[in-house]
Amino acid sequence: MVWYERKLLAKMQVRVGPLYAGRFEGILQPIADFVKLLFKEIIVPRPADRFFFLLAPTFMMALSVSLLALIPLGPTYVIADSNVAILMIIALLSLSPLAIMIAAWASNNKYSLIGGLRALHQMTSYAIPLSLSTLGVVVLSGSFSLVSVVESQRNYWFILLQPLGAVVFFLAGLAELERVPFDVPEAETEVVMGWETEYSGINYGLIMTAAYIKFYALAVLFTVLFLGGWLGPEPVPPLAWTILKTLLVVTLMMIPRGAYPRLRIDQMLRFGWTWLLPLSLLNLVISLVEVPLLR
Amino acid sequence: MSELTLSVGPQHPGSGHFRLIICVDGDTITKATPDPGYVHRGIEKQAEYREYLHSIPLLERPVISDSNGSVYAYVLAVERLAGLKAPERAQYIRVLMAELNRIMSHLYWLAIYGIFLGHSTMFMWPFGDREVVIDLAQRVMGARLTYSFFVPGGVRNDLPHGFKDEALRATEFLEKRLHEYDAIFFKNPIFVERTRGVGILRHDDAIRLGVVGPTLRGSGVNADARKDEAYDVYDTFKFDVPAFPDGDCYSRALVRLEEIKQSIRIVRQALESIPEGPFRIRHPSVLKPPQGSVYSRTEAARGAYAYFIRSEGGKTPYRLKISSPSFRNLLAFQFLMKGSHLADMPTIYWSLDYWPLEADR
Numbered sequence: 001m002v003w004y005e006r007k008l009l010a011k012m013q014v015r016v017g018p019l020y021a022g023r024f025e026g027i028l029q030p031i032a033d034f035v036k037l038l039f040k041e042i043i044v045p046r047p048a049d050r051f052f053f054l055l056a057p058t059f060m061m062a063l064s065v066s067l068l069a070l071i072p073l074g075p076t077y078v079i080a081d082s083n084v085a086i087l088m089i090i091a092l093l094s095l096s097p098l099a100i101m102i103a104a105w106a107s108n109n110k111y112s113l114i115g116g117l118r119a120l121h122q123m124t125s126y127a128i129p130l131s132l133s134t135l136g137v138v139v140l141s142g143s144f145s146l147v148s149v150v151e152s153q154r155n156y157w158f159i160l161l162q163p164l165g166a167v168v169f170f171l172a173g174l175a176e177l178e179r180v181p182f183d184v185p186e187a188e189t190e191v192v193m194g195w196e197t198e199y200s201g202i203n204y205g206l207i208m209t210a211a212y213i214k215f216y217a218l219a220v221l222f223t224v225l226f227l228g229g230w231l232g233p234e235p236v237p238p239l240a241w242t243i244l245k246t247l248l249v250v251t252l253m254m255i256p257r258g259a260y261p262r263l264r265i266d267q268m269l270r271f272g273w274t275w276l277l278p279l280s281l282l283n284l285v286i287s288l289v290e291v292p293l294l295r
Numbered sequence: 296m297s298e299l300t301l302s303v304g305p306q307h308p309g310s311g312h313f314r315l316i317i318c319v320d321g322d323t324i325t326k327a328t329p330d331p332g333y334v335h336r337g338i339e340k341q342a343e344y345r346e347y348l349h350s351i352p353l354l355e356r357p358v359i360s361d362s363n364g365s366v367y368a369y370v371l372a373v374e375r376l377a378g379l380k381a382p383e384r385a386q387y388i389r390v391l392m393a394e395l396n397r398i399m400s401h402l403y404w405l406a407i408y409g410i411f412l413g414h415s416t417m418f419m420w421p422f423g424d425r426e427v428v429i430d431l432a433q434r435v436m437g438a439r440l441t442y443s444f445f446v447p448g449g450v451r452n453d454l455p456h457g458f459k460d461e462a463l464r465a466t467e468f469l470e471k472r473l474h475e476y477d478a479i480f481f482k483n484p485i486f487v488e489r490t491r492g493v494g495i496l497r498h499d500d501a502i503r504l505g506v507v508g509p510t511l512r513g514s515g516v517n518a519d520a521r522k523d524e525a526y527d528v529y530d531t532f533k534f535d536v537p538a539f540p541d542g543d544c545y546s547r548a549l550v551r552l553e554e555i556k557q558s559i560r561i562v563r564q565a566l567e568s569i570p571e572g573p574f575r576i577r578h579p580s581v582l583k584p585p586q587g588s589v590y591s592r593t594e595a596a597r598g599a600y601a602y603f604i605r606s607e608g609g610k611t612p613y614r615l616k617i618s619s620p621s622f623r624n625l626l627a628f629q630f631l632m633k634g635s636h637l638a639d640m641p642t643i644y645w646s647l648d649y650w651p652l653e654a655d656r
Contacts (some may be wrong), residue, residue: 013419110301114319114637181485183413184638192308260485262413264638265322267488 002030002212004247005254012258034209040201047108048198056103057199057206063099064213067092071220072146074230074238085146086138089221090131093176096214097123100185103207104195115194118265119185122175125272126182130172132280136165136287137225140294150229159226161290165283166226168276173218174253175272177211181260184268219249298325305333309411309641313651315628319637327632327640329625335655342615347373347582350615352443357619357653359440361400363393364595365619365653366445371526372591372602373447377584384572385449386527391462391565392435392444393593394558398469399428400596401551401558404648408548409480411641412489417480424472427465434458447582449575459566466559473555481552490544494631494643497542506627507620508598509554510647513547515540520594532564544646551648581610597621597648621654 003018007025010017022028044050070085070092072078082088097120104116138144140161141152149158159166175182185194196207223229223245230238263271298320304310314330338357342350354369355362367389374381381389402425409417429439434455436442444451480486496506501514511518519536521529537553539546586608592601598620605614624647631643 009415013416014423015419110299114299180413258416259479260414260483261409261417261480261489263485264489264636266636266638 002033003027004250005257008251008254009258012255034205037205038202042202043200045107045109045198049106049108052102052106053198054203056099056106057203057210059102060096060099060210061206061213063092063096064210064217067217068213070146071217071224072150072229073220073242075147077239077242078147081145081147084144086134086144086149090127090134093130094123094127096176097127100195103199107195107198109198111192111197112195115185115192115197119178119195121265121269122178122182122184122272125269126172126175126276129168129272129276129280130176132277133162133165133168133172133283134225136162136280136283139284139287139291146224146229150224150231153228153231157226157228157231161294162226162283162287164279164286166222168280168283169222169225170253172272172276172280173222174256175268177215177218177253179215179253180257181263182268183262184265215253216246216250219246219253222249303640304330309644311649311651312655313649315640315644317632317637317640322637324632324635324637324640327629329628331622331625331651331654333655334652338656339615339617343611343613346610347377347584347612348446348580350612351446352441354617355441355443357617357656358595358597358650359652360403360650361396361596362441362443363389363396363445364400364593364597365600366443367393367595368591368593368600368602369604370445370447371593372589372604373582373584375591376587376589376604376606377447377578377582379448379576379578381449381527382573382576383528383570384453385574387565387569388435388450388454388574389445389527390529390532391562391569392432392442392450394561394565395428395432397558397596398555398562399425399432401555402428404551404596404645405476405480405548408645411645412486414480414483414486417476420472420476420479424469427468431458431462431465434461446575448578449573451575453574454569462562462566466562469555469559473552476552481548487545489642490548490646491541493544493639494635494646495541495543496627496631498540500630501542501627504626504630505623506598506647507623508594508596508648509547509550510624510627511598512536512538513550513646514542515546520592520599524592526591526593531568532561534561534564544642547646583608583610592618595620597650597653598623617656619653619656621648621650622656624649625654 007017018026018029020026021032044053067089069079070082070089100119101116104112137149137158140158141149143149178185199207223242227245230242232241298318301317301319302314303317304314305312312334316328316330317324318326338353341353345353351366355366358365402421406418406421433439436444496514498515501511501516515538517536517538522536534557537550539549584606586606588605590603592599600620601618603616604612607613627647632640635643
């Protein structure tokens with residue numbers, strides 16, 4: 001997926017992108033990069049708090065991986081079909097600011113601190129519209145379980161009933177992932193790399209991987225919640241449908257990176273509180289109206 | 296939250312060879328102190344030990360992205376000091392090359408502005424397109440960036456065959472691309488949001504601080520050495536001096552975009568009307584200008600670039616003083632950053648097009 005993003009971005013910018021690692025168009029480049037990071041020395045800056053500094057990347061990785069366990073890829077491809085899957089996902093997502101705060105404070109660096117504070121502001125203010133927009137889907141399907149959410153989309157995908165919710169979820173998801181144009185916490189010309197500044201080698205690799213897993217997880221979640229998950233015409237297997245739809249979402253989420261500059265933190269928070277939050281509440285009201293109409 | 300002092304640079308992705316000490320209170324910058332001098336190379340002093348011709352490669356080192364613009368004033372000053380006059384064809388070639396260099400420098404600026412605002416596409420596009428202009432310049436001057444092409448009494452060599460067609464093709468390509476920049480950058484809602492009303496430098500303050508170049512014109516002051524003190528053959532061309540009254544980062548960006556368009560206009564006119572004739576006059580290779588002092592000023596990409604040279608009649612200047620636009624614009628830093636957001640720091644910084652090497656010399 002890293003390879004896909006780099007290639008897509010390169011296409012937008014009239015470049016070639018990764019080319020040499022692997023037989024096909026540098027497809028093994030992410031693996032080469034990761035192996036390189038693996039062999040690097042683990043550097044812990046002297047003023048940093050060693051224990052928490054090293055804990056944070058692992059914590060982040062754990063959070064991201066446990067997200068994956070809850071998200072179904074197909075009717076049979078599901079690790080944990082929980083009755084409260086959506087609630088648990090929201091809980092896991094709202095834990096990630098904590099991991100970032102640990103990383104930022106343990107680094108004992110001014111830029112890390114500023115970046116961490118920015119990330120904290122951003123994630124807490126965008127987690128609310130994110131969870132509220134999923135609530136609309138819950139109201140429609142009458143269940144917190146992701147499998148039954150997909151099953152209740154047999155007749156129509158929820159994106160048709162909840163276009164507003166889908167848009168809010170998409171934007172809040174972008175912010176949650178710190179992706180362009182919401183990559184304020186790691187604005188390199190202002191705060192170097194934000195809360196990741198002091199991380200190098202495999203610790204940085206873990207942070208990056210965690211971020212990409214989270215990215216992927218949110219894209220699948222979008223597919224499951226709004227695009228009918230694995231549902232699709234018969235000859236294509238359900239798993240392939242999920243992957244296909246997810247790729248579409250991933251592409252949509254990557255395009256802003258090539259097309260937009262970065263917002264400023266105050267502009268971003270204003271956007272979150274004055275637009276996304278009311279819109280997600282409105283969406284909730286719409287879904288409450290829709291339920292009796294559909295019955 | 297108490298006040299935090301950040302040392303931005305010289306080892307910072309958004310600083311260059313330069314340090315900015317900023318105090319932030321929350322997200323607001325309360326004080327910004329520029330700390331230049333990391334790349335001071337004593338170029339003025341070095342020039343005192345070199346013959347007039349030998350100084351040219353040295354004097355373009357501070358500004359390699361606009362090397363013709365930086366030696367233009369020097370060459371004019373030496374010509375005036377030694378009583379030389381470049382033939383008309385040479386003057387046309389100089390104007391051509393200076394304008395190409397201006398386009399290059401502005402495209403470079405645009406690319407870096409893109410990355411300062413986190414827009415990676417805007418970093419790649421102008422950098423790629425700048426290559427077209429560089430190739431063109433390389434055909435004439437034989438180097439990509441540091442040309443040492445302008446010499447007292449003319450230019451080093453003539454235009455190559457077929458240059459006119461190539462240059463016209465390149466300008467057409469650039470014009471097409473400038474429209475695309477408009478779409479992705481200058482009319483991008485987020486870009487407008489980030490730059491409009493940020494770092495406002497009012498008309499009177501701009502004059503009081505003595506800023507020059509696009510920064511000055513971005514504050515609505517219509518001053519350009521090419522028009523006001525037309526040197527060489529600039530008075531024969533029709534071009535506008537763009538000035539935008541708002542004085543914010545957005546108008547400074549627009550000034551540079553407009554200037555690229557005007558430069559293209561000048562290049563086209565020069566290609567049409569360039570006369571035949573010699574491109575250099577013969578003179579002794581070791582110049583010994585008579586005693587006297589001279590001041591000359593040209594409009595480089597970053598603003599008015601001026602030289603003061605004092606000759607005591609020897610092979611080398613007795614004193615050479617450079618007034619570089621970046622150094623003049625340095626004053627605006629403290630003024631503009633105070634009270635702005637921390638995230639506006641790179642926006643303001645690069646909107647001034649500050650080039651540390653040029654300021655330190």
